[in-house]
Amino acid sequence: MDDERLKVVTGDITVQDVDVIVNAANGSLLGGGGVDGAIHSAAGQGLLEECRTLGGCGVGEAKATAGYQLAAAHVIHTVGPVYGRHDGAEPDLLAACYRNSLSLADELGATSIAFPGISTGVYGYPKHEAADIAVGTIREYLRSHPGSSLADIRLVAFSKSDAQIISPALL
Numbered sequence: 001m002d003d004e005r006l007k008v009v010t011g012d013i014t015v016q017d018v019d020v021i022v023n024a025a026n027g028s029l030l031g032g033g034g035v036d037g038a039i040h041s042a043a044g045q046g047l048l049e050e051c052r053t054l055g056g057c058g059v060g061e062a063k064a065t066a067g068y069q070l071a072a073a074h075v076i077h078t079v080g081p082v083y084g085r086h087d088g089a090e091p092d093l094l095a096a097c098y099r100n101s102l103s104l105a106d107e108l109g110a111t112s113i114a115f116p117g118i119s120t121g122v123y124g125y126p127k128h129e130a131a132d133i134a135v136g137t138i139r140e141y142l143r144s145h146p147g148s149s150l151a152d153i154r155l156v157a158f159s160k161s162d163a164q165i166i167s168p169a170l171l
């Protein structure tokens, strides 16, 4: 069933043993703080060099690179909405981040993917609302893509308190 493919795990996304790690990037794709900084420092310089060739990324869109020194073969970079800056389109834009990342992961033939809480750090998206959107969008994607190769989809909580916020969204 769909729900068995989706789980919440607690920890550092950079050490997840998955085919694809999703990065909550900024539009330049040239690195930043938070999870973006952690992914770039774990992946090494090669990641930044490839990102420089991509010409940035729009809000809600997703672009793939190799994973370099990460365990993951690929990184999918997506740019979340800044909460309060998109005139009410924030939920649609956040959902698009999840949907476009899943679609790109399927194009890559990935079986496993790990997501951070996109937009829930410096971009200020309330964590409960963001978790509901993440879970709802992933479930809808799996329902509407019965041929998806994805069998292991992880929502990575960076702390136990974040896991306690995200987990109820799965119920």
Ligand code: ADP
Residues within 6 Å of the ligand: 011, 012, 013, 014, 024, 025, 033, 034, 035, 036, 038, 080, 116, 117, 118, 119, 120, 121, 122, 123, 124, 125, 156, 157, 158, 162
């Ligand atoms: P954004 O700019 O999209 O808000 P942030 O990087 O500021 O992105 O934060 C997104 C989420 O990622 C936050 O919930 C933050 O706690 C979490 N986070 C930060 N570092 C890591 C990490 N190494 N692994 C997993 N999650 C992380």
